[in-house]
Amino acid sequence: MVPREKFVDPGFEEFAYEDAPLSIGEGQTISQPYIVALMIEKADLDAGDKVLEVGTGSGYASALISRIARHVYSIERHERLAVQARERFEKLGYRNIDVRVGDGSKGWAKAAPFDAIIVSAGAPEVPAALKEQLDLGGRLVIPVGRGEEQRLKRIMRTGATTFEEEDLGGVFFVPLIGEDAWTAAHPMYTAAAPSSRPEETPYKLIAAVAEEFPSADDRSFAALFDRFGESRIVLLGESTHGTAEFYEARAAISRHLIEHHGFNMVAVEADWPDAAAVDRWINGQPSKGDPPFSRFPRWMWRNLEFSRFLGWLKRDNERRKALHADPVRFYGLDLYNMSGSIRSVLDYLENVSPETAEIARERYGCLSPWQSDPATYGRAVLTDAYRSCEAAVLKQCTELLARSLDDTASDGHDFLNAAQSARLLAAAERYYRIMYYGGSQAWNLRDTYMADTVEHLLDFHGPTAKIIIWAHNSHIGDARYTDMAAARDELNLGQLCRQRFDGMTSLIGLGTHSGEVIAANDWDGQAEKKQVNPSLPQSYERLCHDSGKPRFLLDLAADEELHASLVEQRLQRFIGVIYRPETERLSHYMSTSLSRQYDAFLWFDETRALSPLMAPESGTSDPETFPFGL
Structure with missing residues (x-):
């Protein structure tokens, strides 16, 4: 009964x-x-x-x-x-x-x-x-x-x-x-069920609760994030990989958390070997190997906005060294050298079968969970030539990875680099096999490794270690409350951090309504400045835009009525390194529950594109100004 x-x-x-x-x-x-x-x-x-x-x-x-x-x-x-x-x-x-x-x-x-x-x-x-x-x-x-x-x-x-x-x-x-x-x-x-504020639709509730600020450069902006200072992990998102305000805001937040709340690591959605080169540079050690971030998508980390933050980290570490204090360390969460590996696959296939190379290029363009271009999947029936390349591609990828990791092997962090290299190489064949054919397994394996890396870094640096993570919203917003989980059985970094570090994790998404963005049309394509379409009427972005506030922080736990009004599944926009405005609804939106996906949401109504920096020619980098000519 x-x-x-x-x-x-x-x-x-x-x-x-x-x-x-x-x-x-x-x-x-x-x-x-x-x-x-x-x-x-x-x-x-x-x-x-x-x-x-x-x-x-x-x-x-x-x-x-x-x-x-x-x-x-x-x-x-x-x-x-x-x-x-x-x-x-x-x-x-x-x-x-x-x-x-x-x-x-x-x-x-x-x-x-x-x-x-x-x-x-x-x-x-x-x-x-x-x-x-x-x-x-x-x-x-x-x-x-x-x-x-x-x-x-x-x-x-x-x-x-x-x-x-x-x-x-x-x-x-x-x-x-x-x-x-x-x-x-x-x-x-x-x-x-009349509301206690019956006239207030969701966008009016957003307007009432929003904490406005004049710009990310204003001192009052960074202080808004004191509420997350007790967290051990703060994840800072972005709804595109090419928006200047997102990088500037994350830099300002990171500086404040480092200076005032004891955070001592910054980890980003980038390859481990590339980030290791940056870590050496901000700690005054000589560069070696190829310049970091020299492969597609170069602009994602080789840009003026990010380089200014690295310059600050370098100066702050010099100050810390004079005080005999431990430096802030910089890490990449993508252990796979993913962009380099994809480039290796494409180069090999171009020589063997240009047709299968084109299939691979389109499949890699859809590794992002929000990409759903029907044309790509219509061409994804793999040919015999594609399958016959698999063994050679796997061998090429693992050899490339081993060389990249060897370049990071003696920089004063030997044990950590060796341990991370061993973890990756043990699973390299499985990862590249999955990545080669695409699908949710590739995404899940990648984000699980990201979460594992965060956990290893915190263990390595001890119980007082605190980490700031820069990654796309699709990585840092809890996947359980999006189409990623509901429709594709995918998990992500933000979800895993919440589950493993319950009560010690803060997830902060970033969004925009319109403006300009740096993105490519296809994987490995040219960076272009593109106009961002105004957000769709059924989206969370449109609610934020309709609030009439140009810049604000939305603390999603601060107001019970607001939280409840933003639980309902609505569209949310996700633009990665590829932006296809002509198929935007299919390619760049998925349904989410905003107030469950994030702890807070940072809004910039109109945004501008990143300022990419040219990659230096091989062998011409200057150790004193490397990596970005600061």
Whole structure:
């Protein structure tokens, strides 16, 4: 028996077994027992079934279903209700229920197909995604109708595109809010759950909570980040790899955290050997090997904005040395020499088969989790020539990697470099094999190594070590609350840092509405200054833009109402080293839950492009001014 009194709000226990709906907050209700029983009966559940419930609410229906079916997947739009339901399931020992916050009208594609789907909210029409996620013979029970004319429907899938429908009678449910259902402006919601600030839509809430600043150069800007000073790991993101304001802001934040909060490491989304050369330079050691960051995408780290920060690090380390204090160290989290390895693959394939080289170039362009250019995947059927190159490519990549790591082997950090090199070489063949064919495994292996590297660095430097990480939003925003996890089974660095260093990690995303960016059209292409399209109306960026504030920090934990309003899945833009404005919606947006993905969000409404620096000719670098001619 499922104790219904455990699923109602305090004070309502005496009414728990009345055959009537009860309010549970957020404009939602726990359905009357009769209706719950009717829907479960009409779903025709079996002990081996996998069931999707849309509208977790209190969790009561999920709990009942879990006592009959093998596993229940439940989606709730309101984070508070989802959290409460999880807590109830935990206390009652119901282990076969998974709950997520999201758009129920889209179903749960990752877990599909389902033997049954039960929807506990009324839709204007049956969402196509829910029908598509039914298994053959699967049953969907859902209230459908406009206004007060809702009918309870039972829909059974009889074939790939065929369904049978049965009308079970009139009902009245709260509206299903989602992209394929009602909008959040449904009058029943606004009447049932007035906001304490009813006139404030999400963009108005953003405007009310936003902490404005005049520029990243202003002293007041960096002080905004004192609230993250007690963290051991602070991850600073960017929504493009080519925006000047993002680099300038991260530099200002990093300087402040180093000077005032004891951070002693900076790690970036860059190759380990390249970063090791920079670490030598900021610590006054001679350069050796090839100039760092001399391969595609050069502008990502070889730019004026970043070089100014490195110049500050060098001067600060000179000051520390005079005081006999430990220096700030600089590291790269990408142990794989990824860009060099890709270049090696492309060079080899160009000589063997230009056609397969073009396929490889397009696949590498889609290693980023937000890239989904249909043309690329249409050409991704690998040829025999492509497969025949695999062994030679793997050999070439691992040899290249070994040479790159040898160049870092004697710079005063011998043990750390040797240990990291050994870790990488032990897994090199697996990594390059995965990278060669693309897919989520390549992304997951890469970000897992990044997280492992962070952990190794903190262990190596001791319990007082604190690290600042510069990486793209797709790496630092918790993947569990994005399409990366929901649609592609991907994880990322921010997620892993939260999981491994619970309570000691701060994730800060950065975004923009429009302006200019440095990016290429294709992998290994020429850097171009491109105009950034204005953000899409359905996006989080448009909410920030509509706030009317040009620059601000949004502390996503500072205001409970704001946090709740930004839980809903919306589009978010991701531009990496490739920007394709002509296919922007497909190539550069994915759905996310902003307030769960980050701890804070830093906004620049209009931005300008980075200022790339020319790579020096081989053998002409000056040890005194290396690496960027400062």
